[in-house]
Amino acid sequence: MLMLAESNTDEDDEHELRRFLLLSNGGTMRKLPLPEAQRQRCVSTHGWLLTTGEQEFYTKLVNPLTRAQVDLPRLYMIEELYFDQDEWMYYLFSMRKVVFTSPNPLSSDPSFRVIIVWGRIIGFCQPGDVSWTRIKGWEGHLFDISYHGARKRLYVVATMGAIYECDVTNDVLCPKALSRVTTFPGEEFGCSCVPWAYLLEWGCDSLLMVTRERYYFKKHDDEYGRYGPYRTSRFQCFVFGLDDGKWSKIASLGGKAVFIGFNSSFAIDGGEGVKPDCIYFTDDLYEPYHGLPEGGGGDVGIYHMFNGRIETLFESQESVFRSSPPLWLQTSTLPKIKGIK
Known part of the structure; x- marks a missing residue:
């Protein structure tokens, strides 16, 4: 399902509600009370939200369906990360990714870690830690991170498609550093x-790298440069074999659907409202969300691998993407939750 952005209406009760687009229920819209995410920046993984707000830079994990919460260290506890209250908006919109080393943060798994990308920094922690630990060792711009459950390794993709890995669960290996x-x-x-x-993760011995190309219709103005009107134009998919070190291009996802955006990237089997061989995408250029007068988030849709066609996800935008990004949530627990309107 897709969790839409916070309402921008003047009605106080609407700010505590979040709209959800349920793909497995024919694309219907539902509302859930979620005051824990009100005026918070959110990213998602495994059906959980990582939220952070301006006050003291607190971070926590929130399950939007059960509303369970797990406290995490404050973000300013990341080593060498400088925070300034006047620059809050910059850092707020630099939180881009979160991944888990296992699906359930409420379990007693001693190897469970929360890993985040904050601007140009990668950090991780365990629930109960008093601070975040930095991971270093890459070059260029960070695109995405992924935890490979079968390999038990964190993988990072950066500028020019450089792939790095790191073992974040081995307490003996400290400080943590990526290797290319x-x-x-x-x-x-x-x-x-x-x-x-x-x-x-793409099977037990491979990674899937998805590249995204955008078309910029025109520059917004000199101040905002390239963040004028834009739309995604094409995706391409490449598989890297972790055992043989070989790359290959694929034209089909083999009946699966891939979900990308301000969430941890994941794939599921098509069916039950999810179209196979498609890429479901949201707008994750974070600068436009606060840098453009009309906000960001309009670049949302479904890309069909077979012919490159891009399908709109739903017709009405309703200004739901003006302040924060929509998020994909992978969960199978929705029918058990009460109180859905």
């Missing part, structure tokens, strides 16, 4: 650059 695994051979596939990329 491979760099995407773009020339072999006719790709001169990697404009944006996502990474996810």
